[in-house]
Amino acid sequence: MTTRTAWTRVLAVSALALASAAPAAAKIVFTGYGAFNFTTDGAFRVHGPPAVIGTLPEGTTRLRGFSTDAVGLFAATKAGEDSEFLVDLNFRNVGAAVGETRIQYAYLDTALPWDMRLQAGKITLPIGYYNTRFFYPFQRVSISGPVFQSGILGLPIADVGAVVSRHFEEGDWGVDLRVYGVNGYGSTPNSTATFRSPSAPGGLTVSRNLGAGNNNRDLAVGGQAAIGARGLGEAGMSYYRGAWDKSGERVLQILGAHVLFTPARLNILAEYLHLDVDADQGMAASLGGNGDWHTDGLFIDVSHPLGAPRGMPLTGFARGEIYDSSSDSGGGGHESLRSLSTGAALRVNDSITWKAECLWLEYRVPFVSAKSIVLVGHSVSLGLVAAF
C-alpha cells in the first residue's frame, strides 16, 4: 500500500469517527391547544358619552354565537445540557383570517451557577399566581379569566428581558425567589403622556402598552418571593416598578399578593393587586386630580371536584372580583369593576375538556366633565378546550 493510499484511508476513517461522535441535533417538540366558545346567551347594557364609547352601540346588546378564543402552538427543544428554548405562538380572533398573532413567550431557560436559573427573551412576568400558572384555558376550570386582570391589565403580562430565579427546598416546603429586568410598560400607543385612556373600546386596557422595544432609558425591574408546600398551597408577594413615559419620569408600580390554598381537593386562589401610576393625563380626565391614581382590587377563585360521571372528573368553580381605581388626591370619581362567575368543567380525557360558565359583570368609569361609562351585563357560555 502506498503512503498516499494509507493516509487517505486514515482520513476517511477519521471523518467517519468524527461524524458518528458528533451529537445529533435536538428535535423540536410541538404541542398545542385550541379553545372554542359558544355564548348561548349574553346581554350587556352600555351607557356613556358618545365621544368616549366610540363604536360600541349604546343600550342593550344581546349576544349569541361561536368564537375561537385562541389556538396556540408550543415549541420546546433542548438547547444544551440543562437548557431549553420555549416558544408559544398564539392565534386569536380567528375568523376568515387571524385577527391577532402573538408570540406570547419565546425564551431560553438555562441553568446558572449556585442552582439559579435564567430565563431570557420574551418572558411571562412573575406577577401574581394567575399570570404564570392559571392563564391558559387548560390550566383553569373557568372559561374566562378574572375580568380586570385579563381585560384591563391584559394577561398574560409578558415582556422582553430576563428573569433570574432560585428554588430552595426543605422536605415538603419550597421557597422561590425571582428577580427580573424588562423593557416595561410604556404609554398608550401614539401618546407620550397617557398610560390609560378612558375611551372604549380598547383605551382602558394597558396590554398594548407593552411594545416591541423600550420607549425610554428606564428598565422596569421587579421580583417575586413565594413559599409553598405540596398539598397545602403557596403564598407570595410580587412587585414591579418601571417608568412608563418617554421621558422616563412617570412611574408605574404594581404590588401583588397571592394565596393558593389546596386543602384536600379544594382549590382556593386569592390575588390582591395594587397599581400606582404617576401623572397619567389620560385617567386625569376620568378620575380627576393631577393624574396620580391607584387601583386596589382582589379576586377569589374557588374550585372543587363534583364527582366523576362515567369516570370523567367534573369540577365546579365560583369566582368573584372587585376592583376600584381613584385619584391619589381624593375627590373625583371611582372606576369600579365587579364580577361574579360560576360554572363547571368536565374532563373527558387528557386532551378534551368541556366547560360551562355564567358570568355577571358591572363596570363603571367616571368622567370629570361628562357622565360615566356604565357596562352591566351577563353571559352564559359553553367552552371546549382541546390539548394536543
Add this chain to the structure above:
Amino acid sequence: MLSPLILAAGLGLAVPEDGAAEVALLVEAGLPGAGRVGAAQGVRVYQFESAERGNPITEGRLLAALQGIERVIVVGPEAASWAARRLENPVIHFAGGAARLQSVDFQARNWTGSVGYGPGQVLDYARSAGWRRVGVACTPAFAGLLPSLRAVARARGLTVTDKVIGGPPQVPGAVEELMGSSDAFWLLGGPLTAFGGGFDYIVEASLSRQVPVIAPEPGMVGRGAYLAIAPNWKAVLSEAVTVATASAAGEAAWPKSRMSFTEADGSLVLNEVLKKKWGFKRGGVR
C-alpha cells in the same frame, strides 16, 4: 492502519463503554420518597406531576427533555399511563403501574415492567383467610409472572388456576371458569381486565358469587375489589435508582423479564365493607 477507536480516543472524543447508555428516571411526584430522588451518576431524573396531565406546555417540555435518551425507567401508575401514551424512547421499564399497560404495546415495543409488589404477601393473606384455591387472570403481557406465582403458591400449600385473557370476548368465559372453581380471584393486570367494562364485569360476578377479587391497584378496592397491595414506593424507587445507575455505568442491570414482581412487601388495602359483609376472618373462619 490506526484503529478508529484509538484515533477517536486520541482526539479526545468520548468512547462509549460496552452497554453504557444514557438513562433517565421519570418519577411520579407525590409518591413517598419521590422528592428525595436526586441525580445519580449518568442518570437524569425528572418529576412527573399527574395534575399537569393534559397541560401541553409541561408535557412538551418533558418530552423535549426525554427525547434522545436511550433508556427510561418510569416509576408510578399515573406516570406509566402518560409515558405509555407519549414516550417513544427505544427502551422503557415501568416500575409499578404496569397494570395499566396494553399487552400489545409490551409485545410490539421494547418495554419491560414490574407490578410493584411480590406474590408472597398476597398468598400469605389468601392462606390466612382460608382461600385454598386461587384463580389468577391476566392479559398476555403478565403471563410471564405465572410460573413464579405458581411456585410461591405451591410452597404455601395453595392451588393456583390461571387464565390468560387475550381479548374482550374471552373475559366472561375466563371469569366464569375461574370464579366457579376458586375461593378467590386474583387479577394480575392488563387494562382489559383491570379497568373499564372488563373490571366492572368482574366486580359484578364477584359480588353475586361472593368470590373476593384481588386487584392490581389500591384504587380498585373502592370500586368493588376486596384486596389490593399498595406498593412500597420507597423500595420501588430505590430499586429503580439502582438499576438506572448500574445501566448508565454499563453494567448488565436492565430487567431481563418482560414482566416481574417486586421483592419488597407493600401494604394491604382491604375493602372493609365487603370484609364485614362476607365475614372472612384470619384462620379461614367465615
